[in-house]
Amino acid sequence: xxxxxxxxxxxxxxxxxxxxxxxxxxxxxxxxxxxxxxxxxxxxxxxxxxxxxxxxxxxxxxxxxxxxxxxxxxxxxx
Amino acid sequence: xxxxxxxxxxxxxxxxxxxxxxxxxxxxxxxxxxxxxxxxxxxxxxxxxxxxxxxxxxxxxxxxxxxxxxxxxxxxxx
DNA sequence: CTGTAGACTTCAGTCGACT
DNA sequence: TAGTCGACTGAAGTCTACA
Numbered sequence: 496x497x498x499x500x501x502x503x504x505x506x507x508x509x510x511x512x513x514x515x516x517x518x519x520x521x522x523x524x525x526x527x528x529x530x531x532x533x534x535x536x537x538x539x540x541x542x543x544x545x546x547x548x549x550x551x552x553x554x555x556x557x558x559x560x561x562x563x564x565x566x567x568x569x570x571x572x573x
Numbered sequence: 574x575x576x577x578x579x580x581x582x583x584x585x586x587x588x589x590x591x592x593x594x595x596x597x598x599x600x601x602x603x604x605x606x607x608x609x610x611x612x613x614x615x616x617x618x619x620x621x622x623x624x625x626x627x628x629x630x631x632x633x634x635x636x637x638x639x640x641x642x643x644x645x646x647x648x649x650x651x
Numbered sequence: 652c653t654g655t656a657g658a659c660t661t662c663a664g665t666c667g668a669c670t
Numbered sequence: 671t672a673g674t675c676g677a678c679t680g681a682a683g684t685c686t687a688c689a
Contacts, residue, residue, distance in 0.1 A: 498630075498634060500627060500630065500631070503626075503627055503630070504627075507626060511683065521652060521653085522652070523652070523653090531683075531684090532684050532685070533652095533653085534653095534654080534655075534656090534683095534684080534685080534686095535682085535683055535684075537653060537654055537655080538654090538683095540653095543653080543658085544681085544683080545625045545626060545627050545681080545682080546625065546626055546682080546683090547623045547624065547625050547626070547662090547663080547682070547683090548581075548585060548623060548624055548625070548626055548629055549578060549581055549582075549623050550682085550683085551626055552578065552581070553578070554652065561645075561648060562644045562647075562648055563641040563642070563644040563645035563648060563683065564641070566626075566640045566641040566644045567639075568639035569626075569640075570639060570640055570641060577653085580671085599671060599672085599674065600671075601671075601672090609664075609665090610664060610665050610666070612664090612666080612667095612669090612672095612673080612674075613664055613665070615665080615672060615673060615674080616674090618672095618674090618675090619673080622662080622663065622664080623662080623663080624663080624664090625663070625664090625681090625682080628663085635654080652684100653689100654672080654688100654689085655687100655688090655689085656686100656687090657685105657686095657687100658685090658686095659683105659684080659685080660672085660677105660682100660683090660684080661681100661682080661683080661684095662680105662682070662683090663679105663680085663681070663682075664678105664679090664680085664681090665677100665679080665680100666676105666677090666678080666681080666686090667675105667676095667677100668675090668676100669673105669674085669675085670672100670674080670675105
């Protein structure tokens, strides 16, 4: 059962965007409340960056989703 | 319910180490099988580095633990 | 509201060697 | 077996600005 993580960042970005839309806030709201840069969040959602675990936790806190649920969503999509 | 993430890396490192000991392998085994550097794994376990999400997934695969479970362990410890 | 671009600083992650 | 050190490369994350 090999995992190649080929589209890893794309999947992470998709799941982050889903969670943000679900929450009904803009990238700008998310950036302000999480303390991260808006342009960086844009890149994350488009799969252009590979976030650190700390960034994941910060985003999840603002998105009102538990990190383990987001990670499970990502696992399921891999 | 403020989270300050003050000891975030320490907690992540502790949980990673727990999982490795549970699996019964050395840092070197883990480094070889995950494709990551042994000295880096040493730093991770001691809370000296903040890993990317991709690193977490790679380590979990070798450790035979699902990423969402590791993340849940970390959440519970925060 | 979002994407992108460039320039920037900091840190993730590698590598070899030694304790 | 694990910790650490120094030097290194590439990538994380910031900031300003414009379409």
